Amino acid sequence: MLADYHTHTYYSDDSECPMEDMVKKAVAIGLDEIAFTEHVDYGVKTDLNCGYEAYFEEVERLKERYRDRIAIKAGIEFGVQSHTIPLFRRDFERYPFEFVILSNHQVGDREFWNYEFQEGKSQEEYQTAYYEAIYDVVRQYRGYSVLGHLDMIKRYDRFGDYPDDRIMEMVDRILRQVIADGKGIEVNTSSFKYGLKDLMPSRAILRRYRELGGTILTIGSDTHETVHLGDHIAEVKQVLKDMGYRTFNTFSRMEPVYHDL
Numbered sequence: 001m002l003a004d005y006h007t008h009t010y011y012s013d014d015s016e017c018p019m020e021d022m023v024k025k026a027v028a029i030g031l032d033e034i035a036f037t038e039h040v041d042y043g044v045k046t047d048l049n050c051g052y053e054a055y056f057e058e059v060e061r062l063k064e065r066y067r068d069r070i071a072i073k074a075g076i077e078f079g080v081q082s083h084t085i086p087l088f089r090r091d092f093e094r095y096p097f098e099f100v101i102l103s104n105h106q107v108g109d110r111e112f113w114n115y116e117f118q119e120g121k122s123q124e125e126y127q128t129a130y131y132e133a134i135y136d137v138v139r140q141y142r143g144y145s146v147l148g149h150l151d152m153i154k155r156y157d158r159f160g161d162y163p164d165d166r167i168m169e170m171v172d173r174i175l176r177q178v179i180a181d182g183k184g185i186e187v188n189t190s191s192f193k194y195g196l197k198d199l200m201p202s203r204a205i206l207r208r209y210r211e212l213g214g215t216i217l218t219i220g221s222d223t224h225e226t227v228h229l230g231d232h233i234a235e236v237k238q239v240l241k242d243m244g245y246r247t248f249n250t251f252s253r254m255e256p257v258y259h260d261l
Helices: 019-028 052-065 082-094 123-140 152-156 168-180 203-211 233-242
Strands: 003-007 033-040 071-079 099-103 184-188 217-220 247-252 255-260
Touching: 003 071, 003 184, 003 217, 003 247, 019 033, 019 052, 033 052, 033 099, 033 247, 052 071, 071 082, 071 247, 082 123, 123 152, 123 168, 168 184, 168 203, 217 233
Parallel strands: 003 033, 033 071, 071 099, 184 217, 217 247
Antiparallel strands: 247 255
């Protein structure tokens, strides 16, 4: 089983890739399954969020057209902040999502990619605030499948490496909550594209997740164009196997499906 469970097309504000082009590429590289996970980030870019009606209409059309060649799942990536939780609860109840990534892209409506959130803070302050914000959300919100790119703040840290052992206590609380709620985490292979020194989340976090009893695990490229679809997924599966994992997941109607690594 080869699946990419984190992809973006022109239903996300930061991609211009036609959805069918992504499906064609998925078939060409031998993927068995693909999950589209378009962006929704209330509080920051509400006018640019995924248009649900058109999105679901095209997913259903492509499911029918490619039904004998690849499985296609209608997922979503919710960029949840504590004050936007009611809006995501509304959407989750209203639409038939098959898979939901819970991500943290901003705190207090201040984004990471443009360094607005980090501005005026020490490295310790914004690293701590980032994980505290995630924990605050997962304590309150349950409408998701996996927690996305848990240590993504490393991508936007101008001070350089921040040791895992300085954030592991906070990460531990997050992972315990995720596991208690029957949710999972993802391995996001864009770490290779961004030139990070470790996986995302790191090997230390992945080991801790396994030690705590975590079993639900998806793998996705976080691609926004066809060129990165499926990037390093087979390689990451082997790394996970070497770490002691035996299975990874796809999803069917919000329920995890287990596959051997």
